[in-house]
Amino acid sequence: MYCEIYGSGKPLLMIHGNGGSIKSFENNIGFFSKRYKVIVADSRSQGKSRDQSDSISFEMMSDDEAALLDSLHIKKAYVIGWSDGGISALLLAIRYPNKVIKLVSSGANLRPDSTAIIPAQWKKDNMVYEILQTDLIRTFADKNKRKLFMLDFLQPNIPNTALYKIKCPSLIIGGDHDIITIEHTALIYENIPRAYLWIVPDSGHRTMIEHKDEFNKRVDAFFSNSFNNR
Numbered sequence: 001m002y003c004e005i006y007g008s009g010k011p012l013l014m015i016h017g018n019g020g021s022i023k024s025f026e027n028n029i030g031f032f033s034k035r036y037k038v039i040v041a042d043s044r045s046q047g048k049s050r051d052q053s054d055s056i057s058f059e060m061m062s063d064d065e066a067a068l069l070d071s072l073h074i075k076k077a078y079v080i081g082w083s084d085g086g087i088s089a090l091l092l093a094i095r096y097p098n099k100v101i102k103l104v105s106s107g108a109n110l111r112p113d114s115t116a117i118i119p120a121q122w123k124k125d126n127m128v129y130e131i132l133q134t135d136l137i138r139t140f141a142d143k144n145k146r147k148l149f150m151l152d153f154l155q156p157n158i159p160n161t162a163l164y165k166i167k168c169p170s171l172i173i174g175g176d177h178d179i180i181t182i183e184h185t186a187l188i189y190e191n192i193p194r195a196y197l198w199i200v201p202d203s204g205h206r207t208m209i210e211h212k213d214e215f216n217k218r219v220d221a222f223f224s225n226s227f228n229n230r
Contacts, residue, residue: 163192178205
């Protein structure tokens with residue numbers, strides 16, 4: 001698992017989305033590294049972290065993040081997860097509640113269906129799935145591409161009730177034009193005991209890129225107990 005560390009202070013773990021890498025947070029690392037020890041890794045099968053298996057799960061990736069913290073001798077950390085990383089962040093807080101000080105999850109979903117994903121994206125995903133059914137796997141890159149697509153097509157499958165296991169303060173974020181519906185983002189917020197909700201105006205799925213300055217400042221305020229949810 002390829003990892004980079006920036007800055008010093010309280011540990012902050014960042015988890016990127018599907019097909020991404022450490023570079024996904026290039027607009028955020030510089031800001032947070034002035035205040036925190038930023039730990040950011042390429043997730044399994046992505047970036048410089050290779051994986052030879054035929055399938056992958058969000059549970060495996062949340063376990064990877066927990067193992068990464070253990071390997072760095074970090075007992076607990078602040079966590080920011082975006083997209084698939086937001087799902088992994090939720091599962092990290094569910095499976096390892098003592099490892100997360102505060103949680104920020106942006107653009108996450110609990111289910112891989114049309115109750116969570118906007119219709120246009122849901123139709124597109126189904127079209128890609130039909131194409132992949134007939135495509136031949138010729139290279140490792142082909143295999144990896146299919147594995148990462150199937151991850152999001154079949155997963156996650158997180159019961160609403162599992163969110164009650166998240167004990168830390170949590171900030172749940174979504175764009176008002178996100179591929180994850182506002183209703184589903186609100187559902188996640190409603191089922192976490194100590195949660196705040198921030199729907200970012202004029203934003204798509206990439207909240208931390210499209211609104212980087214506001215994202216950085218508001219997340220830092222949340223971590224430092226000066227967060228205003230209005």
